[in-house]
Amino acid sequence: MSNPISPPPGLANGAATPATAAAIANEEAHSVIGINFGNAYASIAVINKEGRADTIANEDGERQIACAVSFLGSETYIGNQALPQLVKNSGNTILAFRNFLGLSFSEIGEQSPLSAQLKDVDGVPTYVVSVTPEPEGEAQEKTLTVREVTVLFLRSLLQSAQDFLSHRIIKGAVLSCPSDWSVKQRDALLEAAKDAGINVITLMDPAAAAVLAYAPSSASPALPTDTKSAANGSAAPEPHPVPSDRRTLVLDIGASSTTATLLSVSHHSLVHALHQSTDSTLGGKQLDSVLLSHFAKEFSKKSGVALSPTSTTPADLRALAKLRAACELTKRSLSATQGSATLDVESLKDGMDYHGSINSLRFDLLARSVYTRMTDHVRACLGEAKVDPTQIGEVILVGGTASLPGIADALQTLLPDPPTVLSNSIPPGNVVAVGCALHARLTVTHPPPVSAGSEEEQAILKGQALSLPIGLVFPSAGEPVFWQVINAGTPLPARRKVRIPVPSSISKLGFEFWEGKEEVKVETIVPPKVEQDPEDEEEEEEEEEEEEPEEVRTLHLVPSTHLCSLLLPVAHPVLAQEGKKKKSAEKTTEAEVEVVVAQDGKIRARAWVVGQKKVEVVEADVEGW
Known part of the structure; x- marks a missing residue:
């Protein structure tokens, strides 16, 4: 292990x-x-x-x-x-x-x-x-x-x-x-x-x-x-359209800091922390400053009254306090709509009122550098955790600033969809x-089964997680295929069951348990060149920019370390009788496979045929770490 x-x-x-x-x-x-x-x-x-x-x-x-x-x-x-x-x-x-x-x-x-x-x-x-x-x-x-x-x-x-x-x-x-x-x-x-x-x-x-x-x-x-x-x-x-076992990235964008937390979540919401990274210089205030700078410049241009976002004079500080409060309301409006948002401030400076507006497209262009810092922060968090974006099953956005559509758009350029699901349906x-x-x-x-501060609670809080996936490999002449049963990062202890249909021609079902390995394959797809119609060659047309090659990353699971093997005898039921004639009919036979991994890494693999009166169980144990 x-x-x-x-x-x-x-x-x-x-x-x-x-x-x-x-x-x-x-x-x-x-x-x-x-x-x-x-x-x-x-x-x-x-x-x-x-x-x-x-x-x-x-x-x-x-x-x-x-x-x-x-x-x-x-x-x-x-x-x-x-x-x-x-x-x-x-x-x-x-x-x-x-x-x-x-x-x-x-x-x-x-x-x-x-x-x-x-x-x-x-x-x-x-x-x-x-x-x-x-x-x-x-x-x-x-x-x-x-x-x-x-x-x-x-x-x-x-x-x-x-x-x-x-x-x-x-x-x-x-x-x-x-x-x-x-x-x-x-x-x-x-x-x-x-x-x-x-x-x-x-x-x-x-x-x-x-x-x-x-x-x-x-x-x-x-x-x-x-x-x-x-x-x-x-x-x-x-x-909620996410797999029950997954890696989840929670991006919490606060007013003055941004925290990316990578978690492993099991099907019963058992949560295991994998990594966390915080940038205390990045948050909603940086986006407020983008709006503040934009509207201060627009006010100066329209009114002829100078207002600098970096000024420290008492008059300017009061005007900037008014403008910053209004900018925060404008940012909320941009979070709620794809259109435009207005900003109104009475007596902003020197008795001059100000009314302005900005649309989502313009704001996203102004905020591009902040969005880039956020995606870079997520990329750095994944890099520190040695996790590829293709291995993330879900991203959850947290914080009022995270409601801005531009942030979700920026993240989707980093995280593939599928397999990543962006969860922001709850505000x-x-x-x-x-x-x-x-x-x-x-x-x-549902009172906790263990008391606060007990050894049992500490064991849960300090629990371990699998670093590699565990799955099945069926003997075949071709390249072995890894069928994942327990995901990498799953909190321990863990138990998973799968059912396997068994054809009537098979009397003994053999399969192996392997640790797997997650491999990311990178392919560069070059867009095909568009052939020009000879009749249009003489016409003057603006030159179109050639599309850049696209990098496509896909996650593949392959077997890496053999753990144990099982051979399960399979007796197929025969249904007979209809009137005086006996007819044999096939009933779908299924084998159930169970994998249990303890907190110390010990594995117990078991298998049996579903629905038999006399259940014969085959099992094998693997030592832990």
């Missing part, structure tokens, strides 16, 4: 099995929620009456809730209401605070220039804002730690969920949490959630939540059977919250 694949540091493996019921009327299931707590935006999902997960809108009608807190006089604004304060009250407006949870001031990296800045108070990163306790009182300084700001924000999310659920008591929640966070950061998040009144069932990796939201099961509660559910931000009505900005809500529902309706 070859060596197993182990998860990279910081990534935990886990399992979540979708419920088999189409709808669950269990009160416990309707009293839990999922929260996607990002650094820039958050979202909430609940379990609806049909047992499926829906994202909900807060009291402002927003499903994507800005992670922002602002103080103005005696008022406190939380969520999207705080964003307009960036124009004239940026010193009292706090943004992008989540990633600072659990860190000391010396560990704090770059801060958002748009937000109130953290200060060092005895080594603790602290915000200092100005508030007015009384309507006509004097302004006072107020200090808030990152944890206190987080408590304020999480409490508002909990209140929004309770209001939506008619003040039902929320008994638990699953929160998303980056897999690369330290234990100290995770503990800080759990403590902040507890102070906010949230009973945290567990923290969940965003990539695992995205996979669970797309669990490929006809009874998956993530996939509604009607078209109404897609409108309220849950999922598409079509069944990418909602998919993590949906997965968290489903995990919460599963936890309360």
Whole structure:
């Protein structure tokens, strides 16, 4: 046996099995929620009456809730209401605070220039804002730690969920949490959630939540059977068209960073992390900057008032804050339509209003360099994991920015279709919250078989995966054909069964078990030259550019290492009798083959004939690694 694949540091493996019921009327299931707590935006999902997960809108009608807190006089604004304060009250407006949870001031990296800045108070990163306790009182300084700001924000999310659920008591929640966070950061998040009144069932990796939201099961509660559910931000009505055993790439495009996570997913949604790569300089803000630069230039051209995206004068900073907020709304509009989107800003600078528009084609041209960086990041992640694009069965897009059609188009130039399926039918900005809500529902309706912190749980979380596929080879005169039974990367332990039809002429069925090898064949296809009609040769025509040769990559499986062989005696049943005459008729005979691979790599191969009264089983064992 070859060596197993182990998860990279910081990534935990886990399992979540979708419920088999189409709808669950269990009160416990309707009293839990999922929260996607990002650094820039958050979202909430609940379990609806049909047992499926829906994202909900807060009291402002927003499903994507800005992670922002602002103080103005005696008022406190939380969520999207705080964003307009960036124009004239940026010193009292706090943004992008989540990633600072659990860190000391010396560990704090770059801060958002748009937000109130953290200060060092005895080594603790602290915000200092100005508030007015009384309507006509004097302004006072107020200090808030990152944890206190987080408590304020999480409490508002909990209140929004309770209001939506008619003040039902929320008994638990699953929160998303980056897999690369330290234990100290995770503990800080759990403590902040507890102070906010949230009973945290567990923290969940965003990539695992995205996979669970797309669990490929006809009874998956993530996939509604009607078209109404897609409108309220849950999922598409079509069944999920991915193989049950697959490699899945989750591309999470946040506001300030982009993370590509490569996972191996088995048919019962057992997830094994293969690799993860993060670019902290690439995200939605880079696309906002593309729009900002474009509209600033257009404004200067139309109005004659100079506005530079790099200016640091107070007047320009206020104008750019207004323009950036409007650009973010324009980007959302471009995500929702293939047409054009408008941008309107009153009194942008020097009392001049501005109205502009941009279509999808123009935006994609301007954003091409950002799209290229994203595809290069995916290509680098696959290269580090030593996985070819043809070996990816599914790509899941996560994050509001990932809704832009240009990103999906750019990815499809890298990943072949088929075999790769691009999963973005659930709005990418909602998919993590949906997965968290489903995990919460599963936890309360199907309690885990092992206790938290136990040796059994640790064994599951540190599980191994196959590095090479296992399959069958039937003896033949020609080149051996490898029939895959267990995919490479499948989390262990694993069991798979296949049925083989046996012709009546065969009394003994022999087959071999092999480890396989994935080979990628590259072919260069040269487009055929178009012959010109002699009658048209004299006509003057513009010269057409010759089509460049196309590189086609295909994945092939070939046997590499023999494991064991089995010889199964086959007795074909004979049906007789019709009246007085006995007629023999053939009934299709099938052999069932089972392969079980334990966590230590030991293999047990078994085979038997289906439907026989006296079942004769042949089996063989192979030692592990």
